[in-house]
Amino acid sequence: MRSLILIGHGSHLNGESATAVYRYADLIRERGLYDEVVEGYWKEEPSLRQVLRTTSSTDVTVIPMFISEGYFTEVVIPRELGLGHQGPVPPGGVARVIGGRTVRYTLPYGVHPSMTDVILARAREALPDFSAQDTALIVLGHGTTRNENSNKVIYRAADLIRESGQFAQVQALFLDEEPKVGTWPEVISAPRVVVVPFFASEGWHTLETIPEDMGLTGEVTAFPENPHGAQTVYYAKPVGTHPAVADVILHLAQEASGALAQDGDVERGHEQAWQTVLSRARRGLRIGEVMITPDSGVYELRHALDEGRPGAELRTLVTPEGVRDTIRKDDGGEHRPVHTLRNAPRGWRAVLSEEDLRRAVHYAYPAVVEETYAHTCHALRATPWPTTARRQTGIYAKVQKATPEQVEHVAHDVCTSCLRTRLWAGEKLTHTFLDGVPGGIPCAEACTVLVAEVREEVSGKRGEKAGHAH
Ligand code: SF4
Incomplete structure (x- = not known):
């Protein structure tokens, strides 16, 4: 049995505040997607402490009916529900087993990209x-x-x-x-x-x-x-x-359905990341330069700058491997060792099943889904430059001699052409492609292209090549 619980603020003074929550509960009930839809309130009954007891379901999804994240959604509601979670909630929600039932808790509806x-x-x-x-x-x-x-x-x-x-x-x-x-x-x-x-x-x-x-x-x-x-x-x-908020609520609930009840398990975290991406892809999603559009049960991928071009003008790919082989070179046929550099080739489209989509996204942007999701869960650790430099051996060991100014100078050339935001250099990334900002992708550690360029800089051999990846 599956239940949906909508949590509103409510009021001690007037009943108006709860009305919107009742309305959405009615709208969602009418669609028959859940065995029950229940309302709970901070200031009215049933209270947050009682509400879980009002359902007999083993699978409960809790949606905070708030317009933004904050004290209520991050502290009060999780505490009162006994979730054992405090602080920001990742896009795919958090889940816990409480009293034998799985309770999934989502972001407030107001922050959903839709x-x-x-x-x-x-x-x-x-x-x-x-x-x-x-x-x-x-x-x-x-x-x-x-x-x-x-x-x-x-x-x-x-x-x-x-x-x-x-x-x-x-x-x-x-x-x-x-x-x-x-x-x-x-x-x-x-x-x-x-x-x-x-x-x-x-x-x-x-x-x-x-x-x-x-x-x-x-x-x-x-x-x-x-x-x-x-x-x-x-x-x-x-x-x-607006009645369309009911759809936003259902999107949130659907995205949380991948949330599994053991945080910290790496494999499950990956699964949650992919479930979130697939769920967003069902409504259309842009990751970096690549646009994913759902099309009657399948998905089309193409370069975002090819948006609106007739399919007949583009080369059609039908396998994830086709995407992999295409995306490894830029339009000039040059190898692309770092896929987040803004030089993805144009002129192609791929038509793929949901299963193949996952592999194709992985080929187009390796590790980007997992790292971005981890970043949104505050679980992505950045590696500062000195740590990366110390790890280099052989001919690359000399990058340890680079001054912070040299590293910054090289990064300024190289990373400017890259979509990623350098967390390793202290840059902040507040929105990611999961929030609808296509270029929002974290860079947790300097990539090998940057390390190689720093080596050239230290050797005094950098110059005309500045800004170009090897
Ligand atoms: S180090 Fe710079 S170029 Fe390399 S992935 Fe990070 S941001 Fe991109």
Whole structure:
């Protein structure tokens, strides 16, 4: 028996806060995918401590109905449920066996990459005929200095939508932090502006604070004399009450279904990483330069820059090995020892089953899925340069003599052409391709190409070759 538990904040003062959770529970119940769908609350009944006792299932998935990660999702809910987990939750969720049942706990729905679809749906409702030429989108968050995560999700959503090119301008603004919502007439220049509040429910902020701060008088407000000329603002409903959130919840639950109840087991961790990638691939996914598109039960892979090109113009590959042999050389026929360098060849497409997709992704970007997933679980350890250098022997031992400036100089040339972010040099990677940022891939340790280039630098032989991989 499988159960889904939706956890809301609830309120001691009014029943409104729980309404959205009840609505989603109803919507998901109607689809009949779970034997039961149960609600639980922090401030109402059943409480977080009681809720697990209300189900007799042996397989329980718990979804926090929150818009961002933070104290509640990372500390309070896991503690109250007795999960024995504290802190950030990986994209595939965490799982524990509690009282004989497997309990899977996911990220809050608001941080799932498919929430951008919900923002777009809200924008379309408010302004059905928007066009990229003259319409700006404001993604409006609460923002707070106490919890930095709450603004990250807004910035990420704005970045993803901006990249899609559907609006003249996309801007993240906040009620409680800079850039503040009241600055919109200065920062937005498009004549039409659609505002989508990234809020969990309709309430004081969406009904009063936001309209007041923006000077809105209703769903559509005209501003004839703004600094950038006449502007019309279309005010959308909050994302958290859109029916499509039910789909986001189901995506989260599906992705957590691969979560196994023993953390720390390397093989299981790998399986969880792949289950997460496959689940995302079912809705379309970009990893680095490669785009994966689901197509009636199979998957198509191609270079992202070949997006939209007719299949007949591309060489069709039908096996993972075909992908491997193609992707090992760049368009000039040069060998590609590091696959995350931004020189993947174009002009091909691969049509593969789900099973083959996994092998093809592995060939296209070896170890990238496992390392990126480990990074999101805070389990990827970076190896600083001195440790890598000390390990080198034979002709490479001389890299130990490289000064930090020399290493940085070489890395500046070599790594600039690479998708990876150098964790080993202290760089930070907050979003990965699992969050919808295609180039977000960690580099935990200097690769052999970089080591070889540092050796050339130390020998004084580097020069014209700078920036080129061997
Ligand atoms: S060391 Fe630089 S070039 Fe090598 S994988 Fe890392 S980021 Fe890429």
